Amino acid sequence: MDVVTLLSAVLVNALLMLLALLANVGVRSRSGLQAWQFMLLGQAAGFGLLIGATLAWPRALATLGVMALSGSAAAMVLSASRFLGRPVPSGALWWPPLLLGAVHVFVFQNQPIATGLTNLTIATQVAWATWMLLQGAGRVRWRWMCGLAAAGNAGLTLARAILALGWPEVYPRFVAPHPLNIAHLMLLNASLVLGTMGFLLAHRDEAEQALVRLASLDTLTGLLNRREWMTRAGRALGLAHAGDAPVMLMLDLDHFKRVNDERGHPVGDEVLKLTGEVLKGELRASDLVGRYGGEEFCVVLRQCEPEAFTRLDARLHQALRRRCEASLGFAVDFSAGAVRVKPGETLAAAIQRADDALYRAKAAGRGRTACDEGVL
Numbered sequence: 001m002d003v004v005t006l007l008s009a010v011l012v013n014a015l016l017m018l019l020a021l022l023a024n025v026g027v028r029s030r031s032g033l034q035a036w037q038f039m040l041l042g043q044a045a046g047f048g049l050l051i052g053a054t055l056a057w058p059r060a061l062a063t064l065g066v067m068a069l070s071g072s073a074a075a076m077v078l079s080a081s082r083f084l085g086r087p088v089p090s091g092a093l094w095w096p097p098l099l100l101g102a103v104h105v106f107v108f109q110n111q112p113i114a115t116g117l118t119n120l121t122i123a124t125q126v127a128w129a130t131w132m133l134l135q136g137a138g139r140v141r142w143r144w145m146c147g148l149a150a151a152g153n154a155g156l157t158l159a160r161a162i163l164a165l166g167w168p169e170v171y172p173r174f175v176a177p178h179p180l181n182i183a184h185l186m187l188l189n190a191s192l193v194l195g196t197m198g199f200l201l202a203h204r205d206e207a208e209q210a211l212v213r214l215a216s217l218d219t220l221t222g223l224l225n226r227r228e229w230m231t232r233a234g235r236a237l238g239l240a241h242a243g244d245a246p247v248m249l250m251l252d253l254d255h256f257k258r259v260n261d262e263r264g265h266p267v268g269d270e271v272l273k274l275t276g277e278v279l280k281g282e283l284r285a286s287d288l289v290g291r292y293g294g295e296e297f298c299v300v301l302r303q304c305e306p307e308a309f310t311r312l313d314a315r316l317h318q319a320l321r322r323r324c325e326a327s328l329g330f331a332v333d334f335s336a337g338a339v340r341v342k343p344g345e346t347l348a349a350a351i352q353r354a355d356d357a358l359y360r361a362k363a364a365g366r367g368r369t370a371c372d373e374g375v376l
């Protein structure tokens with residue numbers, strides 16, 4: 001088999017996939033897919049330069065070629081790190097290609113050392129990507145695809161490094177039609193396709209998660225939006241047992257219109273954000289908190305004993321006043337209504353009772369929580 005043809009196939013394949021990605025998803029700045037586009041570019045450039053080195057300026061082109069390939073392995077690690085949301089130090093990413101180039105240019109005449117060093121560097125980088133991808137891969141299918149593609153690549157590149165350093169007399173020339181060269185290029189080609197498919201799936205998953213977030217969260221406060229809160233609250237009420245009936249709490253900021261009118265809408269927005277932060281900070285992860293609309297918030301408190309509720313209520317009033325005072329220079333308080341959900345009560349009925357209690361709190365002078373029987 002003609003190795004230069006196989007090499008050209010890898011180059012063309014990488015370039016075509018890069019073009020296809022650019023045409024279909026464009027350049028997503030700082031995304032995992034952007035890093036993968038650099039990885040494909042590095043592969044194409046690297047193999048192009050290595051083929052060129054067999055024709056002219058061998059030392060210069062081969063050195064640039066191995067730097068491009070090592071840079072492309074760094075981009076693979078970066079792609080995995082971005083998709084997994086696990087940052088890696090940029091020094092550890094970009095020093096290896098630079099150091100490899102600096103050493104390669106000097107040891108170029110000593111083929112076993114130059115080849116061994118190049119393959120060892122790239123194998124280590126790809127093994128790093130493999131480790132990140134396969135570690136706790138669980139059932140995420142794209143991680144398996146990308147991880148296995150990288151694992152095969154790392155293994156064969158390491159085999160080349162060991163062979164070049166330990167048994168240079170049997171190490172095949174770069175363009176020799178040796179089974180090792182052929183197996184490596186075929187596997188590389190397959191892993192480029194698998195990796196691209198895997199990271200495209202990762203990109204799709206990421207977009208899907210962003211859509212789910214957009215559809216279920218309130219953009220200003222980051223709390224659940226009304227629709228999502230209603231869905232989850234309905235489920236929580238359905239699952240509640242008679243012994244641990246949840247408490248439904250409706251909160252409404254006091255004189256909020258005045259804040260908007262006197263200090264401006266952006267300050268009003270800031271108050272809403274701070275309220276969201278206070279609620280997230282003071283409530284347990286198992287409590288359900290959402291923005292019901294405007295300046296009204298709703299909470300389902302699970303397993304809330306009377307004493308615990310009294311303490312929580314005092315903490316919420318105090319925390320909101322303090323946060324607004326500290327961040328905006330004026331205090332904001334709220335009125336609230338609390339009811340204990342009755343066995344079999346519908347969500348709409350519980351909300352209605354909590355709303356009635358809330359209006360009693362407003363009528364009684366604001367800045368307080370009115371509780372139905374059973375809450376305290």
Ligand SMILES: Nc1nc2c(ncn2[C@@H]2O[C@H](COP(=O)(O)OP(=O)(O)OP(=O)(O)O)[C@@H](O)[C@H]2O)c(=O)[nH]1
Nearest residue numbers: 252253254255256257258260265266268269294295
């Ligand atoms: N800044 C900002 N204001 C909002 C938002 N949603 C609703 N509002 C404002 O919230 C205010 C609610 O006013 P009211 O319903 O009169 O309530 P209030 O002034 O808090 O009076 P009480 O509830 O009786 O204490 C209105 O001015 C709305 O424009 C929002 O997303 N951002």
